[in-house]
Amino acid sequence: MTADPKAFFESLFHAAVAAADPKTTIPAHLPARPKGRTVVIGAGKGAAQMAQAFEEAWDGPLEGAVVTRYGYGAPTEQIEVIEAAHPVPDAAGLKGARRLLDLVQDLTEDDLVVALVCGGGSALLPAPPGELTLEDEIAINEALLASGAPISAMNTVRKHFSAIKGGRLAAAAHPARVVSLIVSDIPGDDPALVSSGPTVPNTATRQDAQAVIEAYGLQLPEAALRHLQSTEADAPQPDDPRFSRNEVHVIASAARSLEAAAAEAGRQGINAVILSDAIEGEAREIGSVHAAIAREVALRDRPFAKPVLMLSGGETTVTIREKGGRGGRNTEFLLSLALGIDGVESISAFAADTDGIDGSEDNAGAFADHATALRLRKAGHDPKTLLAKHDAWGAFDVLGDLFMPGPTGTNVNDLRAVLVR
């Protein structure tokens, strides 16, 4: 690496963002041009950007539609962008889901369907089956969210109450070939769990759904419970012959971006380890744990041998206890970490939101090291007071250590990096 940790950390950020940028990832996963038609479908908060990138990269005729959240649209030329409600589905979502199902009707085996799927599509594609209504689907979803069930359990239930989820959209496209390009927002990156997998089946059954409903004591509408008794609720299984020619590619995720940052560190001669792609919780507490592990490395060369870069992803939160400060979760994480590594000279750190904006400020994140707390004190500021006031933006602004790359056009949550030399 270069002698300057800031330049090093910036290069990691750019590697992480590039690995998640649809303008990079979609061209790298383009299917072969079919004999017949090419139909693009898709859903999720980043679906319009994915559609744009696909249009740019695709050489040939093209049609289709994607559903995204209100306000998340982007100008496209051939692919229609439909906006609908998130996180509570609405009638626009119903129409959007219907439109996607219609688009894949009456295709032949010479046709290609490209599914562009990213996080948020579960709510954007309501498609209540049988006698169920939009209200029933909303009620099912609310019961799931309140239950605290993990995403895999939620998905097991959702896919049995939908005409589009759990691979049904891909099944509807048969005999066309379906290539799914997926940006994962799910820890573990199981593509069947992203937006409830409209084009990706999994093996969960009605009996599994029943077990989740009982385990979490879910209160579901009467019509839903009736629906689950009928074979109509059965979702297609992965070995269904209708899926035999399909392909699924996870083209971006928090884990992939962390791996890209780790690879960039490796190119600069620094061994990197990934702690987790899904660390959540109060930013200052997460900062203090990262500091404790970094101190253990600095003092005792464990659990990792120095020099080492520790990476983590996921999205922390800031519970505002005192108003008036400026700062996002990444600067709050870093200011807390700075207090934990105060004076331990071999440690430096970086944290930033991969979308380029940390909370509501103009920065993506910041840099910190062993001298951050000391420099704040020398500048007449008490770092603990700044942290208590949630004024972490102010702290790093004083020091000239904010990181401001501007919006990146992609989002795989946060990139946190702690270097111990």
Next chain:
Amino acid sequence: MTADPKAFFESLFHAAVAAADPKTTIPAHLPARPKGRTVVIGAGKGAAQMAQAFEEAWDGPLEGAVVTRYGYGAPTEQIEVIEAAHPVPDAAGLKGARRLLDLVQDLTEDDLVVALVCGGGSALLPAPPGELTLEDEIAINEALLASGAPISAMNTVRKHFSAIKGGRLAAAAHPARVVSLIVSDIPGDDPALVSSGPTVPNTATRQDAQAVIEAYGLQLPEAALRHLQSTEADAPQPDDPRFSRNEVHVIASAARSLEAAAAEAGRQGINAVILSDAIEGEAREIGSVHAAIAREVALRDRPFAKPVLMLSGGETTVTIREKGGRGGRNTEFLLSLALGIDGVESISAFAADTDGIDGSEDNAGAFADHATALRLRKAGHDPKTLLAKHDAWGAFDVLGDLFMPGPTGTNVNDLRAVLVR
């Protein structure tokens, strides 16, 4: 390891506690019997237990005194136990410090001084030098605690305002040989930092103390600032010939206990890693970070290869937001962790206070695994609600998963262990 994770975790706990038990560690570090007198001195919250263990193990005549906190005494036969105030020093502490200095006067080079030192001794041994008063020493200490300075910086200041700290007690014992047996409560286990090192000098100088005072903007009494201008404030340096025959042994610490637990796991065929001996912060948040790293191991075999035991130490806290629940920091940590590993079958976990009592309950800690949350739900309890109510003791009581070894007679903070198979 045995097939039963509970028995495995219990064996780790017992290994960690044994490694910190003065009844084990003191006999293992007994100096040779001297030609002359044997004088025991000491200070800290566990000093009376150390004195007891030394008396039991020592074969020969013996005299001395140790200073401990009010209510922390224990019956001894030859070593006097003096109780004094902690964390704000009082006149009993002044007399105790004086007594220790008197005990080591007029010794010869045939005599042996054994210093038994553990955490808490800084406050228990006030000894204002020159014209400084007890009130000055209290004021200096309050300024340090409010500054947020790390322990090494605090020590650099404290030892320049004391007639006993920073190796001065050992220097006073010259020409007797001084063997220090130290139980560390300091991350990094630098023996000069435990109780401000009355028998262990370090290299910090008056100029270093001045730099800390300026960096943290400490407001010190006028007399203190004057004292720092005089050479009288100079603390003896480690290469002082008066220390040439001395020995210092760190006989127990959180790190040593974690290492003992790791070694026990190794004997049972499980590779163990130590994340940190000093993780602090809100118990539920620390639990969620441990869960995230465990999931990363379970899902992707990183940052550690399965099977692996992850160990951490230190003391978490619980900020009570809703009253009426029962539970300590270790059960709160575990209940939060259980929600984070819900359904990830390969993960099990344990957390306990090494003193045998978690908070104000009758348990030391508890066991948890992938099925903890599910079993609570099946028993009609919502684990998230129990966590919100801080009723983690209740949760593990319902499941029969509390760990109740009773008081252990030692304390090196918490032992947290997460096993991923």
